[in-house]
Amino acid sequence: EVQVVESGGGLVKPGGSLRLSCVASGFTFSNFGMSWVRQAPGKALEWVSSISGSTTYIYYADSVEGRFTISRDNAKNSLSLQMNSLRAGDTGLYFCARDKGYYDTTGSSPFDHWGPGTLVTVSS
Amino acid sequence: DIQITQSPSTLSALVGDTITITCRASQTISSWLAWYQQKPGKAPKLLIYKASNLETGVPSRFSGSGSGTEFTLTISSLQPDDFATYYCQFSRTFGQGTKVEIK
16 A cells, blocks of 8 residues: 655744655655645645656755755655745645656646645744 | 636535536646645545546546646535545646535
8 A cells, every 4th residue: 555654844933944754655666756745724735846756857846946955765765855944934734745657748747645744834 | 837727716515416616727738637635634635637537446426627728627416525625736736726515
């Protein structure tokens, strides 16, 4: 059974840092691109960042470019998101999601397996 | 950038109704549209990919159609478990969401 589980969320002050982790099981991790998607309270889903299986391709939303860094360790079936210079607008539930593998002309895929999410709160 | 506009934002319906949610793209996106269902406090669930392909395990009362710039998600014979928020997605952009609530 495919499973992804996030961890690392918490309360952090504006300007602070946090590192999110996602551990995957039930599939060959290195064969799949992975992404982070977030959701502010009461708001729509917002894509944050994606990384290909071999780490060749990495993408960031404009809102986090230069502040967040996505990485993966295929030997440990793990995905990470290092978040620096955090702002109140970064508050939300952060989901780790697996690419389904149907890539469009922009190199993006729908997400077929999601974790339950980890909550990040940026507040003084 | 291609913009995605989802409508309506809220939809009230009864169990047994057939409902339709629409997503429009500002430029043609071929059939590269996906639909998700999300319940409060839970992760989204993929329902439809490539506009009309039903994800494994999703009931057949869910269907997707469209290509180019206009797409629809139809839920036939709405069930109590279907009251949720639905999102469309193209590339790295999600629609604004449609909350389906009980009338």
